[in-house]
Amino acid sequence: MTAGGVLATPLCDLLGCRYPVLQAGMGGVARAELVAAVAEAGGYGFLGMVREPPKLIAEEIDGVRARTERPFGVNLIPAATDPGLLTDQLAVCFEKAVPSLCFFWEVDARAVASAKEAGCQVLYQVGSVEEARAAEAAGADAVIVQGYEAGGHVRGGLTSLVLLPQVVSAVSIPVVASGGFASGESLVAALALGAQGIHCGTAFLATEESFAHGYHKQRVVAARSQDTLHTDAFAINWPPASPVRVIANSLTASLGARLHGYRPEDFERQVVAEDAGRPLYRFSTDSPLKSTSGDLEVLALYAGQVCGVVDRVVPAAERIGQIVQEARRTLRRLADREGEGG
Incomplete structure (x- = not known):
């Protein structure tokens, strides 16, 4: 990765996106219009389909594909979903050949195994070192580490700054930082702490394409x-x-x-x-x-x-563009400082 080039990490290769900026699968809020806009802008989006009926999931997947050919994922939450409904949700995702699934809350090894058997990549959002290890052991391809400052449901009790490097040291799969990330500077900080990208919810809730009121x-x-x-x-x-x-x-x-x-x-x-x-x-x-x-x-x-740093409702592409531009400027500034001190 260079300050002047396109930001790229192995996570981008894994997911097939241009920038290591992931849009959280916020329940209700993250629907086809938002996910497609994020994907088209070079990020990676997740449909927020917790407890949604399979028919809606199928419609939203088709809605994304009508707007973009870029890859995307679906976010499901096994612990908060009736087992029968979860089975039906997964079946729709597998039938539609969704590239990836993101799970959250307690690590459900059976859900991971089902997804992997169906050929889906699996990202697991966790709130502790122990959960990150469990997700890796279950076969997850990457973990999303959520700090205490995050919005929505919060799994752990440590801030991102404290938790992130501990998880990076504890697992061998890619780690994504979540909770407190909405800028290029924070993306660079996450990379400095060993993450391969950031996972943003609040920043994308406040976009024109989100389904939030x-x-x-x-x-x-x-x-x-x-x-x-x-x-x-x-x-x-x-x-x-x-x-x-x-x-x-x-x-x-x-x-x-x-x-x-x-x-x-x-x-x-x-x-x-x-x-x-x-x-x-x-x-x-x-x-x-x-x-x-x-x-x-x-x-x-x-x-x-x-x-506190999200002060406008903007198109999702503008939000991603701002994060990328700020990250490049930050990397150049750090490189210049190193050169001045060298």
């Missing part, structure tokens, strides 16, 4: 890093003790000082919004989408601490 996008753009908080109160629809990072709202304010220690059964099913005819409850994991109506303010407004 405009209200959610504007809250991300307006938020400071300190406006996010870590809580497990958004518990409905996920396994117990599954913390998330969200932008503070009136619902989180109602919790007072107690942000953790909640379970799905602690909350009544009180409908506050609806999405395509489906009721959305207070304290559910649902975030507001373009198709959502109702009291959007009390829904889960996912965002990582990096929201």
Whole structure:
């Protein structure tokens, strides 16, 4: 990799993308338009299909392929999905010959084995050294290491700066950095710590092509890093003790000082919004989408601490272009400093 050339790491060769910039498979938010835009711009995108019906998954896969010939993946979450539905989801992905699958939460060795047998590459998002080792042992081709500062569901308790180099030392497969990455400078920092790329959620939620509701996008753009908080109160629809990072709202304010220690059964099913005819409850994991109506303010407004540097809603291609240009400038600046000191 050189400062003046195209950024490239072995991860790019593995996935078939030009830049080592991955778009997170955010549930509901990451649909065909966003994934295709990321792929066309040289990055690598994942459809966020957690608990979605197989018919929708097939439609979204076809939607990506109608927009681009570049490779992409699908994000599924075995631990948060009924086993029967997961089997059907995987079957659709295999039938459609999806190039890769990204899994998250507890390492499911059977899901990895099924994907590998079907010829899919597997990336596993993890939150600890132990999980990274388990993912590698299960046959994953790469691990995505998520730091505590990440938005959405957060698996571990260490920051990216601390966790990333430990995982790099612990496994032999490519490592991707996630949580706190939305700029070229942060891409260079991740590479310096041994990663082969970055995995971005918040930065791509706030793009024109994402399926997030405009209200959610504007809250991300307006938020400071300190406006996010870590809580497990958004518990409905996920396994117990599954913390998330969200932008503070009136619902989180109602919790007072107690942000953790909640379970799905602690909350009544009180409908506050609806999405395509489906009721959305207070304290559910649902975030507001373009198709959502109702009291959007009390829904889960996912965002990582990096929201503090995401100040505009832009096309996905512009976001990737900015990251790449900043990374090249940063590498040149570091090279110049080394030359001045040499």
